[in-house]
Amino acid sequence: MKCYAQVSIIQVNANQQLNHIPYSLYGSCIEDVNHEIYGGLYDQRLYGESFEEPAKDGVSSMWIPMGEGSFAPDSTQAYNGSKCQLIINKGGIYNQGLNHWGIAVQKGQALEGSIYLKGSQPATIALQSADGRTTYASTKTGPVTNAWKKCSFELKPNATDSNARFAIYTAGEGKLWLDQATLMAPKTARFKGLPIRKDIAVKMQEEGLRFLRYGGTMVNAPGYRWKKMVGPRDQRPPYKGHWYPYSSNGFGILEFLQFCEAAGFDAAFAINIEETAADARDLVEYLKGSANTTWGRKRIADGHPAPYKVKYIEIGNEEVLFDGDRADQYAHYIERFNELYDAIHSKDTSLQLVCSVWWRAESPNTEKLFNAIDGKAAFWDLHVGGDDPREGLKVDKDLTQMEALFKKWNPHTTMKCAIFEENGGLHNQQRALGHASILNAVRRHGEFVLTSCAANALQALHQNDNGWDQGQIFFTPASVWGVPPFYATKMAAANHLPIVCKSTTDTTLDVTATISEDGNTIVLHIVNAFNKPCEAQVMLNHYKARNATICQLSDAVYTEHTTTADKLKYTFPPASYTIIRYEN
Secondary structure, three states: OOOOOOOEEEEEEEEEEEEEOOHHHEEEEEOOHHHHHHHHHOOOOOOHHHHOOOEEOOEEOOOEEEEOOEEEEEOOOOOOOOOEEEEEOOEEEEEOOHHHOOEEEOOOOOEEEEEEEEEOOOOEEEEEOOOOOOEEEEEEOOOOOOOOEEEEEEEOOOOOEEEEEEEEEEOOOOEEEEEEEEEEOOHHHEOOOOOOEHHHHHHHHHOOOOEEEEOOHHHHOOOOOHHHHOOOHHHOOOEEOOOOOEEOOOOOHHHHHHHHHHHOOEEEEEEOOOOOHHHHHHHHHHHHOOOOOHHHHHHHHOOOOOOOOOOEEEEEEEEOOOOOOOHHHHHHHHHHHHHHHHHHHOOOOOOEEEEEEOOOOOOHHHHHHHHHHOOOEEEEEEEEEOOOOOHHHHHHHHHHHHHHHHHHHOOOOOOEEEEEEEEOOOOOHHHHHHHHHHHHHHHHOHHHEEEEEEEOOEEEOOOOOOOOOOOOEEEOOOOEEEOHHHHHHHHHHHOOOOEEEEEEEOOOOEEEEEEOOOOOEEEEEEEEOOOOOEEEEEEEEOOOOOEEEEEEEEOOEEEEEEEEOOOOEEEEOOOEEEEEEEEO
């Protein structure tokens, strides 16, 4: 027998409209760049981290030795980075893709790639079965010399295999050095001409994302600098990362902007706070400059003639978090923010800067920081939780407090909030409810909040190296799919209306109501965070509806149906997110 909550009322007053909700509300965050991008958006982009990963048996841990030869990392001959791979006599190496999962190949679909070689013997480049017994495609490199030479190739497999391997080997005597190996997905599997997996990019569009943030703790790594992210990818210097030992810089700020431009997402990216003022000025010139400027010409040479339409730049990521509430670190951030602000705005005053300092409402250092950057920072990045199905209640309180403090410290301030990370350790129905309740909280605060980005945008299946098992879209080499938080975002984005209107309820349901500009459509977003059903009567004031469409995420299953709108009585399932859309 079902145990119903007491029948009560959700009441919406369409006459009492509050404020506008930004269209950019529905966002996500690309944070774990090293593996999510190289294994995901870039598919089989096998840099081997310039062979910088710790060696085992003389070979980078990204690769596996094969054959009878001997192997060694060479720190004196590298084409790019500090090490390259040396193979002596008959032998080779092979790569099985991200997490050694295997590489997905399809019969007749050509993969393109390149590798840098030098030495005294040529190599064979091949796609093989996992055990190496069957070769699906191969090519010879031709003669090599004692100078590094880029060898470009195409491999068209004669069979389909989701668990193939990419091999480079030699059959002769002598030495062969290898560096910067790349294997790209077939052209038909790439997104709009970019070296990005089409299926993943399309899935992100399908989610309904309006906003994408590129940031996270990788930004805090000393080697994270924007000038290392431009120019030919195989010539970019790798750097020591945070969650993972090395980043090859194959997917940087500029690839991120190209992707957002092609996908139709508003983009925000972060820079390290230790970037120099000169480099910050050069960054703006690269982003916006004409062919008459030094860095504008470099952007054009990198294949993007038009200026980027980027609006938002974040200064740092989660600053002053890790060492606690220290006045000296706040002071250092103030110094760095103001210097970078002056440099960036000397080139383009339209760029909006985001403060990344960890929000501590009770700290006097927070007020000092606000006063120092007020009028310069357009937004303060607030990071929140996401696993609690009623997380929105806490976020609502935090936003109310933040907005009140901003107005207390300066009644005329224009600074607002951007939630660039909703964090947690889950990707199930519970996390979907947490995300939906946060979106409800953000709607209540209207234009004060630019966006709410659920971390992470992507996650490789079974990869949880850093303890944040919270992807919205999951992938393997051959497939991609959304999980419950993905569908919560998709539902909300598909039913976005720009104006919040007054709603009240005496139930335990979490409800927001929005209305279209012309007043013809009303949408209710309803979260039942509890493990029992709740029956409620829905009443609309000053609005006459013909019908109601109900879409719902319950038990991690999405459903949709249409019902009569007059005096709608509805039982909201336990642990569910429901949207009711009225049309008149």
